[in-house]
Amino acid sequence: MSEEQKQLLQRKLWEIANLLRGKMNPDDYRDYILGFIFFKYLSEKQELYANQLLEGEEVTDFTKVEDPETLEAIREESLIKLGYYLKPEELFAAVASKGSSKIEGESTYILDDLQEILRHIEQSTMDSESQDDFEALFEDLDLTSTKLGRTVGARNEIIVKIINALDEIDFRLEDIDSDVLGDAYEFLIGKFAAGAGKTAGEFYTPQQVSTILAKIVTTGKTKVKSVYDPTCGSGSLLLRVAKEADVSEFYGQELNRTTYNLARMNMILHDVHYRQFDIRQENTLEEPQHLEYRFEAIVANPPFSAHWKGNKNPLNSTDERFSQFGKLAPNTKADYAFVTHMYYQLADNGTMACVLPHGVLYRGAAEHVIRKYLIEELNALDAVIGLPANIFYGTSIPTCILVLKKCREANDTIMFIDASGEDHYEKVKNQNELREQDVMEIVETYRNRTEKDKYSNVVTLQEIRDNDYNLNMPRYVDTFEDEVIIDLDAVTERLKNIDEQLAEVDEEIAGYCEELNIATPF
Known part of the structure; x- marks a missing residue:
């Protein structure tokens, strides 16, 4: 990914963050935006790894796997390799797809499903080696908070808008240095810090x-x-x-x-x-x-x-x-x-x-x-x-x-x-x-x-x-700057010259005033 593409990714993520700007203080919307970016990252990482495991199988697309035994095998391997597990229907893209559908002109309600998915990511690590690293990781993403909107519909609408905007960005985890997204994340943390006082x-x-x-x-x-x-x-x-x-x-x-x-x-x-x-x-x-x-x-x-x-x-x-x-x-x-x-x-x-x-x-x-x-x-x-x-x-x-x-x-x-x-x-x-x-x-x-x-x-x-x-x-470090030596004789001579120039100007102005038959200003 070129430097220009990195900067474009940063700008896109900041534009998405601005969807919540004005609704709440930087400390709050930081947690929502960074949390959703992280959820999308985990989803793409899960799908990428699962597809690698499915190479050579009859079904090679994780999102289309329905066999319970295959899903269980992927879950076990994912917990060892990734430290967590997401089901195909829990992936970020699946949530975004559901939210983008309309019922009577309004986005499909996804808040309960989304909250449950975030909770399941944490629960998937129970009794595993990664439990401490994922425990209560999404606890700051309160989807019932009135800071997001005064009504359930308003809260759902803004979350759907953020999820859909993020879904349009391809993190391209399979073919880029992982630090590209990491650097973008750091960029956002810095931007949030600038406004956090x-x-x-x-x-x-x-x-x-x-x-x-x-x-x-x-x-x-x-x-x-x-x-x-x-x-x-x-x-x-x-x-x-x-x-x-x-x-x-x-x-x-x-x-x-x-x-x-x-x-x-x-x-x-x-x-x-x-x-x-x-x-x-x-x-x-x-x-x-x-x-x-x-x-x-x-x-x-x-x-x-x-x-x-x-x-x-x-x-x-x-x-x-x-x-x-x-x-x-x-x-x-x-x-x-x-x-x-x-x-x-x-x-x-x-x-x-x-x-x-x-x-x-x-x-x-x-x-x-x-x-x-x-x-x-x-x-x-x-x-x-x-x-x-x-x-x-x-x-x-x-x-x-x-x-x-x-x-x-x-x-x-x-x-x-x-x-x-x-x-x-x-x-x-x-x-x-x-x-x-x-x-x-x-x-x-x-x-x-x-x-x-x-x-x-x-x-x-x-x-x-x-x-x-x-x-x-x-x-120990002398940063004192020597004062510039002032030639007082030269300053005196310059002041005399200025006085002489002012006298000539005054005389010239007096002549103009006399011609115009008005009083001089001095």
Whole structure:
């Protein structure tokens, strides 16, 4: 599929999403549109796989199979291969066909059938290996919601319109890279985030920032055994790492139930097999779900300065993730709780990169103690990267990326990169965006540990000690621009010339006024 065709697919999907725009807020119509796209994807995947199984049989079209034994065999194989099963009459195209038929000028009622099909997809995985990955996956698609329409007929009409519009699009799963549809899905998630305001940060990290994190944690590697995101949102960061290296296993945890469902859909739609990912829903700091694992790559964009139980929970003081650092992160600022949690789960050969508010670089008290321990005792901090303000949806604060390792090669220096200057981003509407060249400059500067005037500096640990472990960027990267020297004599001479020119103009205007026999204006 060409780039032009990809963009056309994205535009078509966004046009379909706009059918619900204005009826409800972005958070709501996001769930419906992405849910229906996912249902169509599962249907096409099921039909394609079933037809492969039927090759050489008397009936080779899954939609025409009626023999119970054949259908049961397809069901069993589908659960092993795909992790779910859809009957021929439950396929997306069958639902669309029913909805497109008219009775007395109105679309055939499909809402009950559709709700039952979505429920059956989840139920088909019961007691199977994929049960956890499909359980309650469609729970946010409430087809009885008055947000869709005040009457049953109105709700049915809008759903039929969306289903029929999607049915006209051929995802061509059999002959295209599966990432084409996955990229389109990511495109939609980004579009929804742009309109979601403060809630956008719960499920979306801007693509350019995701790319920086992914490239950093895969530096020098073509294969990564495992990647982990403790606040995975829609899973976009995990999937971005897979664009930089061959990833064997994906792990993530997400607190928000709706976003957790979105992450699982996103994984499956990017053709990540259900055995390859393990996404859990729980509070990462209070109920970590993957503590027994150590990960080769960790990426994260945790909620900035979130509240957590901290010293209100006595168990935290003995928790190995936090106890060695001497202090617990403040109850009102969990940033370092996330950092130390991730460091605890980092493999010895691993790299972690996370986005945090600038305050983690210089705030005192408990955070100073934790920061000092990470630098001095563990020698874990590898780089600090300052990002422009206003690049995240829902907040305009400046942010930074911390890069940590357990076995550092450059064990006596820390790389500082200040990419916050106006020359290192562009303003797009009311957001700042990193351009491709800005992303690559950050990544290449980090990888090569290049020192650039007013941009980057390789700093010794002794210099960090001399600054009492304050990592504030201006202490290490001088971005000060020298003031232009002004020649006061030249300015005075120019002002004299201007006064003389004004006097000549005044005299000329006075002459014109005298000719016209009117008063002069001065």
